[in-house]
Amino acid sequence: MRVPILMPQLGESIAEATVRDIKIEVGQKVNTDEDVLEVETEKAMMEVTTPCAGEVLEVTAELDVSYPVGAILGYLEADEKNAEQVAPTENPKSLNSKETAPNIQNQPEVEDTIKNDTISTLSVTPTIEGLPVPAKASGARYISPRLRARMEELGLNAADLAGIAGSGAGGRVTVEDFESFMHDLETKKTSPASSMRIAVADSMRRSWTRPLATVGSPVRLDKLLAHRKNSSPKPGPTIYAIRALALALSERTASAGRLVGNQIIHPSSIDIGFAVEVDDGVLVPVIRKVDQIPFKDLVGQYSSLVDAAKKRRLPKEASNPPGIATVTNFGTFGIVWATPIPLPEQNLVLGLGFGQQKPNWNTEKECWTPVIEAELTLSFDHRVLDGGGAGRLLSRIAELLQNPEDL
Secondary structure, X not given: OEEEEEOOOOOOOOOEEEEEEEOOOOOOEEOOOOEEEEEEOOOOEEEEEOOOOEEEEEEOOOOOOEEEOOEEEEEEEOOHHXXXXXXXXXXXXXXXXXXXXXXXXXXXXXXXXXXXXXXXOOOOOOOEOOOOOOOOOHHHOOOOHHHHHHHHHHOOOHHHHOOOOOOOHHHOOOHHHHHHHHHHHOOOOOOOOOHHHHHHHHHHHHHOOOOXXXXXXXXXXXXXXXXXXXXXXXXXXXXXXXXXXXXXXHHOHHHHOEEEOOEEEOOOOOOEEEOEEEOOEEEXXXXXXXXXXXXXXXXXXXXXXXXXXXXXXXXXXXXXXOOOEEEEOHHHHOOOOOOXXXXXXXOEEEEEOOOEEEEEEEOOOOEEEEEEEEEEEEEEEOOOOOHHHHHHHHHHHHHHHOOHHHO
């Protein structure tokens, strides 16, 4: 029987992946769950496996080509017994067809769709259309149906209009303004955005559809640094922040909840992600059940995930499902204060700034003594948390960081 090899669902927010390595050839015998292709998503390198045992009948996938979830990458010839192991799949997409997704043009409520058209006048890589970033430019406030249709044809979204000065009524951007802007781009130096950069851009657009806010507070790091000095292996400041955030959230899980309709959905597990800078973007590995792991055991998990992220080979369990909150240590770049943006799937992101030596009045010695202090920031979805609730959560995190023996 003819059994298709399909592009699997590689994550909740992953719609497609690019084939980077083909490990099989026609006529080759394969076993069930054998690695046959290596694909790259915006998050990591992952493997595609065989649905059952059999013989490779056809390989339709091509190197360095992106395919959507559910696309057919090849076929196996399997006997009836092995073929029965494969769950039926609804309408798999053939790679020889240009159809890669259902036609949803008649569903106006669907905003986030993948555009696969190309531009005849200017080479622009199709992007993922998302809800627009709130734009202050008057020309980005209103988009006529004609202009929206033209933008959809080119795979652009409303955020791309922020730099266009409109000449229409009330300063709105006309089709002529848009075409002039696009024509002017042809004279500019351009470079293609990587899949990682496009994914980050789409993630940030979706994040900005919510009312986000940030609170901040200084935290002394002297006890933390002393604790680190006496520890083996030595945990970095990010690990302390991950643990402190996890313990604080375990005490008030609603703070990390997601608002769906008129209900706040509490997290079932305290899974915390942390930002790792990679080429042209950021990956967020996730440590599961951080509140239940002994602090000393976090060091090894953290280090191995950092290495895997930099190689873009995160294990699936470290990226899907995403964590309930993220920690970002922007202090490693010498940044004192920042307002990081929570991921679309999350309500919270904790930021740790650069530690600085500051004078502190010692009441016992009645003199000024130096202390190491850093700024903590907490960005949050204001629909779920108010400033007071966010402030109390941040104060609890700071309290735990200043008493590392309690971690």
